[in-house]
Amino acid sequence: MLRISKLTDYATVLLAALAQRDGACVPASQLAEETRLELPTAAKVLKTLAKSGLIRSIRGVNGGYQLVKAPDQTSVAAIVRAMEGPIALTECSLEPGLCAHESQCTLRGNWQRIGQAVEQALERLTLRDLYQPAGDEAALAPVATFRIM
């Protein structure tokens, strides 16, 4: 099905919730409630996002999580990478040495290109585009146009 993981999905929902507060510091408990996720699950995702620098964590009373950059400065690709690591469609295109007959394989290079093309597409989409209601066509204007090769 060529899918992102559920946790990555949650990440976008949580980030969208944060984005709507526009820079405010929101505790995990409240984000969990708003997004209707279980608190531990939300906390896990938020921690991962914080570790990769997409959001900042603030401890203590009145602490919480906060967006580091403006919603239109955070790409969907960055979110996926934060949650799942490098974007690569096949195992072998991630790094050399994973497949026995890499040397004779003509497919590997092409899979890498395809992966890069997909990544570029996600790179041009931002968190802002994501949480913008779909009806608002103008909002999706930052169109992703790209070519493979």
Add this chain to the structure above:
Amino acid sequence: MLRISKLTDYATVLLAALAQRDGACVPASQLAEETRLELPTAAKVLKTLAKSGLIRSIRGVNGGYQLVKAPDQTSVAAIVRAMEGPIALTECSLEPGLCAHESQCTLRGNWQRIGQAVEQALERLTLRDLYQPAGDEAALAPVATFRIM
């Protein structure tokens, strides 16, 4: 990592092997040997591909599998769909009713668009592009250009 499954990867390798024979009928055992896959695994993949109509199975002595369409008539998207079902990045964008708060969620529609964009990109790539040696720039000319929205 946003990846396709290993079986889908195998499918492309097997199809590429078939494509290089250009329409010939090749037994599963030989395809397995060429691609260095275990026979049962290759057989499983081939069966799935046959069921979705990408290849034809011919029984009996001198039987085997055979490409139905020319390599440049089989899209990468079709291969992925054959192995993994409908292309959708998130669970919820596959069909309605899977997520409790679908109605208020502004992300769902946008994920659908992104998924469609990725699918279109894969649609324009063919098996021929895949098994063509990467060095041959001209071969990858059927450029995938697309836009999200």
Add this chain to the structure above:
DNA sequence: GTGAATCCATACCAATCTGGTCTTGTTTCG
């Protein structure tokens, strides 16, 4: 300084998915 609120780290578990194997047909041709 104390305590409550909040994040942090880690370990753990259960369910699902994936990749792979095995067994038993069924079809076709020599």
Add this chain to the structure above:
DNA sequence: CGAAACAAGACCAGATTGGTATGGATTCAC
């Protein structure tokens, strides 16, 4: 008929994923 080849399905083990639990550390309000 009998061998070669595919067909179909059950089955299993390991990995991944999603979710839970626990104990600790940090900050602020008072």
